[in-house]
Amino acid sequence: MLTHSEENYLKVIYHLSQTEDGGISTNAIAQKIDTKASSVTDMIKKLKEKKLITHQKYQGVFITALGLQTAKMIIRKHRLWEVFLVDKLNFNWDEVHDVAEELEHIKSEKLINALDAFLGYPKEDPHGDPIPNAKGEIPYREKELLTETEENNNYMCVGVKDTSAAFLQYLDRQKIALGSTFMVLKHENFDHSVTILFQENELTLSKVVAHNLFVKKI
Amino acid sequence: MLTHSEENYLKVIYHLSQTEDGGISTNAIAQKIDTKASSVTDMIKKLKEKKLITHQKYQGVFITALGLQTAKMIIRKHRLWEVFLVDKLNFNWDEVHDVAEELEHIKSEKLINALDAFLGYPKEDPHGDPIPNAKGEIPYREKELLTETEENNNYMCVGVKDTSAAFLQYLDRQKIALGSTFMVLKHENFDHSVTILFQENELTLSKVVAHNLFVKKI
């Protein structure tokens, strides 16, 4: 049985493991959790003790198979709760993160599986991130960043990389939501902005925006 | 902002205040929380510091107006989550307590009010306990213990005093649920058992059972 704090660390280590190849550094974890490196070192000992990660001094952290499975179950809970908040309680997608961050620590397998069924076994959360099933399997969905797209092709928005309220609210103002479709007109070499044809209007998205929007060719 | 532990203590103090007249003793709290009197003394200092209770050494604890309102909001959350678990996730009424005990600490007013609306502003939880509204008002419902009833009158089961899984499962086996109706046939002087006519059968309930069933004359 893990504490809230242990679960938070494990989740961050899992996410970092997705993009990093080697071990995860103490500093990388500290930065994500917004804590001091010394606190991370302490927590590493606890997670290692519980066989969720491997670690040797001054080398990075590696997540174990047990850690991986455990992390996926936490992420499963987080994302299912997000779906609940949006689909059932009419939260906006920029309002769900903090509450889901609390709800993900509720310990009841029956609860989360019943919630999954109640929601109709959703495959993705409100930000387009995949929801692990009860076994920990993560559904794959084709997607690429808007920055990687080809001109004169049609795409559908299927996810966001940055899930900050600021970015999501920006998308709201542009009327861009998951499921929105558009044609990519032009990649601007100069500033890497992307101009799209969306709802009969030309819309230019900055490099930062384009680099945080996941799309799929249609 | 209160910790989980502070909220648990406050809730217990609230419940004890409902039945006790004078101040709530350290020991009474310790027994309910299943902890040591010294731990209670420590926590009393914290709750007093936060103006949720008043207390002077060796005298009992009294809950303040602020403490009362805070406690009601915790109970509101607990009971609304119980309704959610039973109505939406098909939990049985004997399975909801522990999970609701965790869920009640989730801190989001928006969440709880949205949940309330989603559930259709229920007045009572699955055990027949009243749910405080967003203002903290508690709907009153007429009820009495089965032990207090009159023979040859009809009653409806409207609540349980003991919410333990053991008692609730006993009621399940007898097919007694909230809303069940029956006629009280006989109060046995000898052992204070109560015989009722329920679903065309005579059923004798022990004093313990009868003393934990809330009913309403119909």
Place this chain on the structure above:
DNA sequence: ATTTATTTTTAGACAAATCTAAAAATATTT
């Protein structure tokens, strides 16, 4: 009204999760 019993509080300790400051190990630079 003393003595005895119970309750409550205090004092000191411990585990969990954090911090600061300093030491140790590793990386980087010239």
Place this chain on the structure above:
DNA sequence: AAATATTTTTAGATTTGTCTAAAAATAAAT
């Protein structure tokens, strides 16, 4: 390859919530 910089760990302190054991206050009983 030595000097410098960065990262990581250790050591010791703090806060929260708990505990045990002893002291203090209150309640009960003879």
